[in-house]
Amino acid sequence: QVQLVESGGGLVQAGGSLRLSCVASGRTFSRYTMGWFRQAPGKEREFVAAISWSGGSTYYAGSVKGRFTISKDNAKNTVYLQMSSLKPEDTAVYYCGADRNPIYVRTEVGEYDYWGQGTQVTVSS
Numbered sequence: 001q002v003q004l005v006e007s008g009g010g011l012v013q014a015g016g017s018l019r020l021s022c023v024a025s026g027r028t029f030s031r032y033t034m035g036w037f038r039q040a041p042g043k044e045r046e047f048v049a050a051i052s053w054s055g056g057s058t059y060y061a062g063s064v065k066g067r068f069t070i071s072k073d074n075a076k077n078t079v080y081l082q083m084s085s086l087k088p089e090d091t092a093v094y095y096c097g098a099d100r101n102p103i104y105v106r107t108e109v110g111e112y113d114y115w116g117q118g119t120q121v122t123v124s125s
Contacts, residue, residue: 002026002114004096009119012086016123020081022096022116030074033099035112036081038092038121045095047107049081059105064090086123093118 008020020036035050049060049070058070067086072079079096097112106112 002029002032002098004098004114004116006094006096006116006119009094009121011122011124014087014123014125016086017082017084018086018121020083020094020096020119020121022079022081024077024079024096024098026077029077029098031100031102033101033105034070034072034079035097035099035107036070036079036094037097037109037112038090038094039118040092043092045109047109048094050099050105050107051079052105053102057105059107061107083121086121088123088125091121091123093120 003025006022031053036048037045038048039045051058051070055072067084069082095118096116098114099112
């Protein structure tokens with residue numbers, strides 16, 4: 001069992017930056033693929049970014065590529081999402097997910113086994 005706790009959300013003006021953190025419990029965190037997803041009001045949860053267990057492979061949604069950076073620190077059981085050049089359309093609840101599969105970096109919500117409670121990000125225009 002893995003428990004995930006996100007933090008770092010808040011209110012920021014367009015063009016600003018935020019860094020989200022997700023701390024995981026459990027001894028096997030280093031073997032998980034980790035992902036960030038987001039859900040805006042009235043919309044389905046969507047993929048944002050993912051990183052392989054080693055940190056060597058990353059994948060981004062087209063809407064955030066070049067603006068967001070995912071990273072992980074296995075020693076701290078933490079995955080980060082650095083968000084820059086934020087836009088109002090980035091406003092959503094951001095969720096951290098863990099995928100027990102160590103082979104592929106996957107982008108589908110249904111492929112992830114564990115989820116955090118989410119952290120709100122609001123970008124004002």
